Amino acid sequence: xxxxxxxxxxxVIGEIDKAIKVLASSADARIGRAAPAxxxxxxxxxxxRRESARLMRVNHAGEVAAQALYQGQALVARDPAIAAAMRxxxxxxxDHLVWCEQRLAELGGEPSRLNPLWYLxxxxxxxxxxxxxxxxxxxxxxxxxxxxxxxxGDHLDRLxxxxxxxxxxxxKMRDEESRHGRTAETLGxxxxxxxxxxxxxxxxxxxxxxxxxx
Numbered sequence: 001x002x003x004x005x006x007x008x009x010x011x012v013i014g015e016i017d018k019a020i021k022v023l024a025s026s027a028d029a030r031i032g033r034a035a036p037a038x039x040x041x042x043x044x045x046x047x048x049r050r051e052s053a054r055l056m057r058v059n060h061a062g063e064v065a066a067q068a069l070y071q072g073q074a075l076v077a078r079d080p081a082i083a084a085a086m087r088x089x090x091x092x093x094x095d096h097l098v099w100c101e102q103r104l105a106e107l108g109g110e111p112s113r114l115n116p117l118w119y120l121x122x123x124x125x126x127x128x129x130x131x132x133x134x135x136x137x138x139x140x141x142x143x144x145x146x147x148x149x150x151x152x153g154d155h156l157d158r159l160x161x162x163x164x165x166x167x168x169x170x171x172k173m174r175d176e177e178s179r180h181g182r183t184a185e186t187l188g189x190x191x192x193x194x195x196x197x198x199x200x201x202x203x204x205x206x207x208x209x210x211x212x213x214x
């Protein structure tokens with residue numbers, strides 16, 4: 001099949017369309033895999049429900065950011081195979097986005113009001129990482145996924161024991177984030193300098209703490 005040569009304005013419109021779909025579409029309107037199911041569902045107390053909702057809001061905001069990161073990196077990737085791998089990872093991350101959004105609604109929570117900011121900032125960071133070359137961009141993916149694994153492990157420790165549904169979702173997400181990181185390493189991702197890794201960790205901390213409260 002002949003590949004269409006998109007003009008810059010076409011690419012801009014395409015990215016705006018993707019952003020609108022991530023930020024404005026409801027979970028019911030998205031197509032993807034069904035959320036992981038827990039073996040049973042135990043009732044949550046009101047404090048447990050609030051805590052689970054806050055944690056799932058943070059994870060939902062993280063998946064909004066992940067969509068933007070991958071799209072920004074794919075946009076500037078030099079190797080078509082790398083761009084394709086980025087978009088494939090974004091498709092799986094879209095499932096994570098849906099799962100978190102659905103669970104957040106079930107818990108009576110609301111998405112972070114700052115999601116548009118997380119998306120725009122993450123898209124810019126992804127495009128900047130990609131501008132330094134594919135190996136640096138893949139290294140950025142590898143480090144991002146490593147930090148996300150740690151973050152999800154922390155949330156699994158903090159989730160109320162009775163919230164088995166949220167736990168099943170986060171465990172599946174952690175497994176797939178780990179695979180994305182290994183794929184990036186296999187494709188040639190480099191180790192990022194310590195100051196860059198520290199800056200990434202700081203930005204992540206700001207986002208997660210802010211999203212926790214709204």
